[in-house]
Amino acid sequence: MELKTVKDIEVRGKKVLVRVDFNVPLKDGVITDDTRIRAALPTLQYLLDQGAALIVMSHLGRPKGERKPEYSLSPVAERLGELLGREVKMAPDCVGPEVERMAEALTPGEVLLLENVRFHKEETSNDPDFAKKLASLGEVYVNDAFGSAHRAHASTEGVAHLLPAAAGFLMEKEVKFLSYVLENPEKPFVAVIGGAKVSTKIGVLESLLSKCTAMVIGGGMAYTFLKVQGHSIGNSLYEEESADTARSFLEKAGELGVEVILPEDHLVASEFSEQAKAEYVDAVDIPEGKVGMDIGPRTVEKACARIRGAKTVVWNGPMGVFEFPAFAEGTRKVAEAIAECKGTTVVGGGDSVAAANAFGVADKMTHVSTGGGASLEFLEGKPLPGIEVLKK
Structure with missing residues (x-):
């Protein structure tokens, strides 16, 4: 563009x-x-x-x-x-x-x-x-x-x-890097998408799917994907109204041959609270009464291996409740891996930017977007009114 x-x-x-x-x-x-x-x-x-x-x-x-x-x-x-x-x-x-x-x-x-x-x-x-x-x-x-x-x-x-x-x-810089991700990303291309709900990120997931080599899905929305795969998620966040969307997305990823990395192990708690004690679950299934709060070390290692080997990485959304220190490790390790990646790394979305700043790696990314909602809509492939009027 x-x-x-x-x-x-x-x-x-x-x-x-x-x-x-x-x-x-x-x-x-x-x-x-x-x-x-x-x-x-x-x-x-x-x-x-x-x-x-x-x-x-x-x-x-x-x-x-x-x-x-x-x-x-x-x-x-x-x-x-x-x-x-x-x-x-x-x-x-x-x-x-x-x-x-x-x-x-x-x-x-x-x-x-x-x-x-x-x-x-x-x-x-x-x-x-x-x-x-x-x-x-x-x-x-x-x-x-x-x-x-x-x-x-x-x-x-x-x-x-x-x-x-x-x-x-x-504006020129934002459009340049976000367009690169959408139009002609060098491969392997890894998308790291997190956040609370499938419904708020499905546009980005679907927009990037056909362009990706691998997609890492973390945060609260990952549990809806695990649930539709037949796994138990305890008291973790689940969007029943997005179940069919999640199911069809995974089917499409399979058809396209895109690797989808979902949590294989977890940090959980008995309640959603900053004071809650972190417990490790070395399995995909989460026990009854427990809430998934962060991705576990096995998942972190798998995600980071893909990220380090990528030529392009886009990151939108945290891997867990990084605002709570006990559940920040997954997001921190992923952020550090993106910072170490030798390819083009683009960070978009308010929470991702906040995490990159919190962990001191923002200056090591190729581009950190200044627009939360704007970068999300751009990555969804939507035309942005303020940009459309500036096209040559």
Whole structure:
């Protein structure tokens, strides 16, 4: 997939409206993780170096069309200014006469951050008039907010029809690596898919199945697959409504000759609790009264052997309840194996990214996606509205 990028447009002396993903975690008005701000810096700095004035816009949280002070982007303006080494002016809103005056007064090298676009319900409804008001602030539009690209909102999709539009470097990178996984992955290609429910990941499983050499399935959803194979899963998570889906998926994998690695041993507990004591079950079947919480060492070794020998690995979802220290080992070992893999390694999805960061291996991956829901939908093969409008 080829996108029009910032390098394809002339921005010198122009006011560039840039959509970024500054949806950062805040505690008592203080940013606790500025990763998303840092991710946008290459695009912002490039535009400034090219002699543009920047009007930056983002959402933060879910204020649901109401002006809520706790969702103000003011702390972001301060942090962005520190990272760029220049003043970032903070607009009182994202539309309106005062904002228009501030945008009009901008000169090359200056930066204006608009207030949270989701303070207006017209943003999420992709209201044409609201999109026009946003577009009127700039002369060129750049979208670098991959994390919001699966939403057809005014600032991510509507504006792109009204101004010359291009992708930022982060958007370009995301599309490049996720497209590689979907379109032409070098083999052996191993997909590592985890998470709680079959229903939320079946789209990714089915999308990747025909491209994979092997697929490792872990997390809560693995127990539904084991159950339809006739194994006992104790009190582990089971989605009865997804049983037929799981059954047909395994049949299709068999027909295609794709190896599906499911848990062959487990760490279990008597209850789903962080305080629960981990017990090892050296068998596929889980005893009555026990809850599967993580993949066991035999399963880990088998999965890691496939991962280390792969030319391409995509990872979406943890192997167990990694947030509980007693049940983190499966996810940690798999994450480390992906980090050691000499091939192209792509991590997508919020929990996988959180795990990669928690285990200190994120910087050893080829690409770590910044978009949870967006990367999931991309890997499912769905068209993303915010990307479709940027295609060449």
